[in-house]
Amino acid sequence: MTATDEQRLARVALTWLAEPGTRSVHALVERIGPAATLDLLLAGDAPERTLRSAVAARTAAGDARRVAAEALARAERLGARLVTPEDDEWPAPVGELRRLVLPDAARRVDVETDPPLCFWVRGGWPLDETLARSVAVVGARAATPYGSHVATELGYGLADREWTVVSGGAFGIDSAAHRGALTAGGRTVAVLACGLDRPYPMGNAALFDRIAETGLLVSEWMPGAEPLRPRFLIRNRVIAAATRGTVLVEAAARSGATQTLNRALGLGRPAMVVPGPVTSAMSVGGHEVLRERPYARLVTGVAHVLEEVGRIGYDLAPPARAAERPRDRLDDEATQVLEALPRRRALDLESVAARAGVDLRTAMRKLSMLEELELVVRRSDGGYALTPPDAAERGRRPS
Amino acid sequence: MTATDEQRLARVALTWLAEPGTRSVHALVERIGPAATLDLLLAGDAPERTLRSAVAARTAAGDARRVAAEALARAERLGARLVTPEDDEWPAPVGELRRLVLPDAARRVDVETDPPLCFWVRGGWPLDETLARSVAVVGARAATPYGSHVATELGYGLADREWTVVSGGAFGIDSAAHRGALTAGGRTVAVLACGLDRPYPMGNAALFDRIAETGLLVSEWMPGAEPLRPRFLIRNRVIAAATRGTVLVEAAARSGATQTLNRALGLGRPAMVVPGPVTSAMSVGGHEVLRERPYARLVTGVAHVLEEVGRIGYDLAPPARAAERPRDRLDDEATQVLEALPRRRALDLESVAARAGVDLRTAMRKLSMLEELELVVRRSDGGYALTPPDAAERGRRPS
Incomplete structure (x- = not known):
């Protein structure tokens, strides 16, 4: 095994020992590298008590390096690849998660928001290039016909203008946005909260296959990893950080999708909300964000979205928010x-x-x-x- | 005729010679009083050329003092009264129109926004007291069922909490807001852009009668005055100035209702917008205001509205916007x-x-x-x- 392979394997093993985003793990990796961090953790020397017990629990269940090696083999059979910061296609903007601080962060998921250690990727395009000009479209699973319509239109309009659409893999808004982009013949990226070989929800398996054909399936979790509930929230930081801006289409009050938007706000990225009827429970979350977060921006369609994200656009136009007449x-x-x-x-x-x-x-x-x-x-x-x-x-x- | 009567008559005559809001007329009235201003104008000494020609055109058609006297007689037959700044029930907050400056004001209606010279009032309540705790609910004539529903709910909710609802007399949002307030058994005020004896639109005649019974019909124009198109826009400044805040429910892009909201913003009063489906043309105006005017506030119901206007509330609660936890x-x-x-x-x-x-x-x-x-x-x-x-x-x- 080459030194590089060892470091890659260590990154994978670390995502098995601790959930992605864990600040202390990422800090160690930055300082001493993945392999040395893995050694340190496996020796029981994790800097935090909670991390030490997590590692102990995991290692009691299996050998981290062997688990990682198996995951790599499984990925190969699956046609998926591992992408690490050492690779050319690593999407540099996710590194900004390092400085993300969420106001009133109390829950683990709001504190442990460091950058990913690696990505698993299925699909032909380079990850960095695909995300370079991308917009996240997020929202409720229990979308209304109105929300699905708006998300589809946004997905279509963005793809039509050669922007990559990024979303999760859920029913509702996520699926509608992907479908819109696929209809336009554009690139779309689904960022999953489980292994790429475990399509979740199962009902979207065909959609994921279509996405992998023309766009990318991406995950921080190794093949076989389960879609545990907290993982969706951990994953959301990546959707916010990997894109130029995030649009929230429909969301119940204080839902996962509003949380993604808060991460975009925390990163200083354009955070956009499509309003809806005040009589709809699915518009409460978005309206709440618009009322509470002065930097969240109301958008009504793709033109408004491009006005926001185009500012730091492909063409390297100077940021124009401050541009005055x-x-x-x-x-x-x-x-x-x-x-x-x-x-x-x-x-x-x-x-x-x-x-x-x-x-x-x-x-x-x-x-x-x-x-x-x-x-x-x-x-x-x-x-x-x-x-x-x-x-x-x-x-x-x-x- | 007493001196007071002469001054009152002069105010009425002045509203016939020049449209309400004309800054030069108001300035003269403030300086030398209504009767002297009327003399000056009738002598052909108006300070502006456009005003001089307006006065000349009017006086060629009739005698201003006689027209005013007839209007007063007509009002008496109608059961309406004249209210001037000398009366106890004059609503002082409309005086703030004196300092209203609208950005990019180019049209006459955006420049000539001085306070009213007088009000014609039909209904039993004192004008000042009725408006002291009032919210304007404005919006499109061509309201959608969604907009009408929201306006009715707002009208009901405000009246239910003992706030006066203020609006124009149009079909659509105006009527829905009044109906909501009437259903709650509350007070509602219709500010008309024509004489109180000329219900416009005619189809709302029965609604106006109900409003006069339990609330107030108000106009700056004398009985018999026609609902000329510009008068609606002139009237809008009063709706914004007489109330604690203005809520826009539905409006097409840059419509009369968004103009009322801009006047509320210009006066530093709470300016609120109810969002709607982005697929609805009737929500474009409100969304535009929310995007363009940082002080416009998104509201989704009566609780949000009261949060805004309650700040400078009846109970003289200290302004709470700055209140920190x-x-x-x-x-x-x-x-x-x-x-x-x-x-x-x-x-x-x-x-x-x-x-x-x-x-x-x-x-x-x-x-x-x-x-x-x-x-x-x-x-x-x-x-x-x-x-x-x-x-x-x-x-x-x-x-």
Whole structure:
């Protein structure tokens, strides 16, 4: 076994000893590498008591390295591959989970949110490239027809514009988003909370096969791993971190999907919510987020979503959230002068001053500044006019 | 005619010479009084050219004082009364329109937003008292069943909690809100954009009669005045200014109802939007406002609405937007200590320190502080426990 293989095997073994995201394990791996971390844990020297007992319980049940070797063999038979941070296709943005701190984190799943140690991947595309231009669409299993319709439209619209759709594998919103993307002939990624050979829910097995053909199936858990309940919540941090932004379509109050959105917010990624009828229980979660989290953004369709995620887009457009229109920076007098100008005709200096309620000198000074900012044009006859809208708005749009 | 009568008559005449809200007229009235303003205008000395020509056009058609006298007589026959700022029942908050400045105001209706000169009122309640605890519910004429349902529920819920509902007189959301309030046996106010003897739309005549019986019909326009199109937009500033807050239920993009909401925002009053399905054209206007105006607040029902308007409530509760929970002011270590305490049982000092990851001295110091803040209680056995939720949350709620 090469040194590299040993490190890879150790990463897999570590995900068996402790759930992905465990901060102390990740910190050790960063410091001393996977193999040494594994040795340390197996020697009973885990830095935390809870981790020590978890490791003890696991090792009583089997040999970590052998379990890992079997998982790798099983993956190979399955046509799945292991991707680690050492691989070219590792999606670097998940590394930002290192600095994720969730407000009021008390539950384990809100504290242990470190980056994945490895991914299991099924499907032909490189993982990093597929996720580079991706949006997560998440929401309730018990989606309403309205929610399913919206998720399908979003999935379709994103895929149609060559964005990868990322979601879980559940019924409801997850499935609707994937189906929309598949219908558009686009790439879609299902991030599962169990082994790739254990499609969960079973009813989505055919959907997962289609996704693996044209997109990717991804999991932090080794083949054979069970879809235990906490794993869905552990998995959600990856959906938030691997994508450019997360859209919540429908969710009951404080559900798993709102939790994914909170992770996106915690990472400073665009966190978007599609509103719905206030009479629908499935819209309560989204509306709650919109009311409570000032950075969550209401979106009504794919155009709004792209406005958010396009900001840090493929084309490396500069972040435009902070981009102001020149007129946002004007002082009061300049604003008065600007607003004194009628929409369709020019005025002479005296009229501008009179309408703006400022003296001639101020009017002249402010008009020069406004000319500078290309908000006002001076006509050949000496009159001042507003710059035609097309030209004036040019600076405002994210390209 | 007494001097008071002359001033009242002049106010009425002025609303006939120039549309309510005209800033130059209001400014003159404030400075020299209504009668002198009327003299000045009739003498052709209006300060603005557009106003001069409006006055000239009107006076060519009739004698302003005679028109006003006839209107007063007509109102008396109708059982309506004139209310002016000199009357006890004048609703003072509409005076804040004096300082309303709308962003990007270019249209006349967005500029000429000064307070009313007078109100015509039909119904038994004092105007000021009726509006003192009121919420505007506004929205589209072409409401969907969803919108009508929500508006009716809001109207009912507000009236049920003894808030006055204020709206226009249109079909759709306006009517639904009034009907909800009437069903609850509450007070509702229709602010019309025409004379009180010209029910518009005619199909709402019976509704207006019911409103006049248990609530109020209000207008800035004299009996006989026509419901001209711009008057609805002029009227909207009053709906926003006379109420504690405005809720938008359904609206097409950039419609009259969103304009009312923008006036509420301009006045610094709570501006609320009920979201809806993104697939509905009637929810586009509200979603747009929520996206574009950071101070617009998403509400899903009467509880949320009362949370907004209750802040500056009847009971003079202090504004509670800034009210923090004591725990918001804690430093990191105190937060850790607080969060180390389990929900339902007590811990001894050592366990608290261990779980919080702080040393014993720090734990003791922070626990004393938390006791001080009534977030933690010390048991007789020396254990520390969280204060039961009821007690801990007490300081948080606006009373």
